[in-house]
Amino acid sequence: MKFQQQPESRSHSYPVPVEGVTSLDFDPYASEVLRDPYPHYEMMREAGPIVWLEKYGVYAVTRYDSVRNVLTDPETYCSSAGVGLTNFHTEEPWRQPSIILEVDPPEHTKTRAVFTRILSPRALKKLTSTFEAQAELMVDRMIEKGVCDGVKDLADAFPIKVFGDAVGVPKDGREHLLPYGDMVFNAFGPANDRFKECLANLGPATEWITNACQRENLTSDGFGAELYAAADAGDISHEDAGMLVRTTLSAGLDTTIFTMGNALVNLGRNPDQWAVLRDDPKRARATIEEVLRYDSTFHSFYRTTTKETELEGVPLAREQKVLVFVASANRDPRHWADPDRFDVLRKATGNMGFGAGIHGCAGQMIARMEGEIALRTLASKVESIELLGEPILHFNNTVRGYTSMPMRVTAKKH
Amino acid sequence: MPTITYELADGTRTDIKVDVGANVMRTAIDADIPGIVAECGGAAMCATCHVYLEKDSASAFTTISDVEEEMLECVAEDRQPESRLSCQLYVPEGIEQIIVRLPETQG
Ligand code: HEM
Numbered sequence: 001m002k003f004q005q006q007p008e009s010r011s012h013s014y015p016v017p018v019e020g021v022t023s024l025d026f027d028p029y030a031s032e033v034l035r036d037p038y039p040h041y042e043m044m045r046e047a048g049p050i051v052w053l054e055k056y057g058v059y060a061v062t063r064y065d066s067v068r069n070v071l072t073d074p075e076t077y078c079s080s081a082g083v084g085l086t087n088f089h090t091e092e093p094w095r096q097p098s099i100i101l102e103v104d105p106p107e108h109t110k111t112r113a114v115f116t117r118i119l120s121p122r123a124l125k126k127l128t129s130t131f132e133a134q135a136e137l138m139v140d141r142m143i144e145k146g147v148c149d150g151v152k153d154l155a156d157a158f159p160i161k162v163f164g165d166a167v168g169v170p171k172d173g174r175e176h177l178l179p180y181g182d183m184v185f186n187a188f189g190p191a192n193d194r195f196k197e198c199l200a201n202l203g204p205a206t207e208w209i210t211n212a213c214q215r216e217n218l219t220s221d222g223f224g225a226e227l228y229a230a231a232d233a234g235d236i237s238h239e240d241a242g243m244l245v246r247t248t249l250s251a252g253l254d255t256t257i258f259t260m261g262n263a264l265v266n267l268g269r270n271p272d273q274w275a276v277l278r279d280d281p282k283r284a285r286a287t288i289e290e291v292l293r294y295d296s297t298f299h300s301f302y303r304t305t306t307k308e309t310e311l312e313g314v315p316l317a318r319e320q321k322v323l324v325f326v327a328s329a330n331r332d333p334r335h336w337a338d339p340d341r342f343d344v345l346r347k348a349t350g351n352m353g354f355g356a357g358i359h360g361c362a363g364q365m366i367a368r369m370e371g372e373i374a375l376r377t378l379a380s381k382v383e384s385i386e387l388l389g390e391p392i393l394h395f396n397n398t399v400r401g402y403t404s405m406p407m408r409v410t411a412k413k414h
Numbered sequence: 415m416p417t418i419t420y421e422l423a424d425g426t427r428t429d430i431k432v433d434v435g436a437n438v439m440r441t442a443i444d445a446d447i448p449g450i451v452a453e454c455g456g457a458a459m460c461a462t463c464h465v466y467l468e469k470d471s472a473s474a475f476t477t478i479s480d481v482e483e484e485m486l487e488c489v490a491e492d493r494q495p496e497s498r499l500s501c502q503l504y505v506p507e508g509i510e511q512i513i514v515r516l517p518e519t520q521g
């Protein structure tokens with residue numbers, strides 16, 4: 001592994017935080033924050049364009065412009081030191097760094113090009129009708145049941161089926177993918193009790209996923225097979241191909257599941273918004289975009305400075321971790337009108353729910369497509385959705401979603 | 415200061431003064447120019463920021479990368495030799511005016 005910068009060669013150390021910067025003892029990973037993070041984000045946004053988080057020794061950016069500026073300047077704010085709290089340049093990572101998410105150009109560009117090809121809009125078109133057929137089956141089953149669980153019957157079931165098939169992993173045991181993803185996203189935060197408990201309960205998940213990523217266990221026509229074909233063509237190594245199948249699974253499943261669940265919860269809580277979608281199911285894609293803005297799945301991750309620099313007038317030393325709150329940027333009133341209103345008619349493009357810049361989510365087109373198809377199918381067939389009790393929130397250090405959502409659905413009359 | 419001229423499919427033109435280094439997609443979005451969707455926000459994943467560069471403007475920009483090449487294969491309206499993804503275009507030094515034509519549809 002390459003070290004861009006040794007810790008002892010830090011060129012300059014500024015007293016942190018620099019004078020004039022608000023210093024907070026706030027813990028963004030505390031359960032009471034995760035339960036409802038938005039008032040806390042507002043507090044940080046109003047405290048300044050950049051704040052210092054004492055507990056972790058990091059700066060944080062929470063406003064739209066400052067978040068975008070950091071994410072679109074990868075030469076200054078790199079990913080190769082890890083996009084979690086741990087600095088891979090100075091500390092041992094819990095697993096091997098990802099060769100797409102946690103590398104910088106030029107290595108990044110090579111891997112990214114392979115993903116771009118495999119997950120391009122053109123490549124995804126082939127999957128549309130299969131995805132639609134599955135969504136119909138699942139929505140029909142929900143209608144038949146009447147009282148169902150929006151998470152288990154759709155938000156979980158749909159991506160596990162269609163995304164699992166699209167990657168080409170074995171059908172039996174796919175439930176192991178969820179705790180693995182949970183682990184990966186917890187690991188972007190501190191090694192707190194939530195992380196330790198998650199690691200201790202992983203059970204057979206790691207072994208299952210390791211096997212699932214091997215070439216002989218993948219179908220011959222999925223993204224997994226295509227990643228190995230890219231290795232045959234010499235674009236990446238065969239070892240890389242296996243790692244990228246793993247990345248695809250860990251980055252691409254929990255996230256889409258949570259996003260779909262967040263969509264259902266917000267539509268359930270806002271019957272007027274559901275009515276807009278139900279009366280015009282073509283708005284499904286715009287609805288997903290608004291869900292990603294209003295109730296972001298991925299809340300925060302890190303960048304690390306490669307050199308001395310200045311951010312919002314504050315001098316930063318090298319190897320300084322900066323925590324980037326995309327979920328807060330998506331609610332910044334400096335950028336959005338009436339940001340705390342869930343509005344499916346809004347133009348929500350430009351939200352950073354998928355990040356921004358060169359590391360902006362490589363799976364975003366398939367994620368949008370899954371969400372769009374599931375919501376459009378639901379909106380075409382269902383008259384009303386009614387939440388039965390409070391949905392059960394899942395606690396994770398960096399991603400937000402629900403694990404259960406009892407609801408009643410009634411069919412449209414034709 | 416260089417100018418970017420956006421020409422809509424119906425022929426209407428809008429001129430915007432920008433700094434060197436400005437991104438052609440982002441400038442359009444910030445100015446609410448219709449005709450550029452940019453669903454992926456510049457991550458080169460969506461191909462909905464397709465533009466046609468006027469000849470003189472074309473040579474001013476960096477060449478098409480592998481990633482952009484891949485995405486240009488996915489554009490909704492016919493790809494032409496002067497097709498580019500505006501999110502990959504940064505205004506270079508030494509050019510006064512850049513003219514981009516917008517396609518009728520982005521998908
Ligand atoms: C709604 C669902 C999803 C959300 C909210 C999401 C969110 C994100 C975010 C915020 C990043 C940027 C991280 C950073 O800048 O450090 C990212 C990167 C990434 N995502 Fe997603 N993602 C989703 C679905 C997917 C899917 C379905 C896949 C796989 C097919 C995927 C694969 C990736 C990969 C490979 C990267 C790394 C890209 C790079 O570093 O160049 N994601 N995602």
Ligand code: FES
Nearest residue numbers: 456458461463501
């Ligand atoms: S904005 Fe998506 S490819 Fe240019």
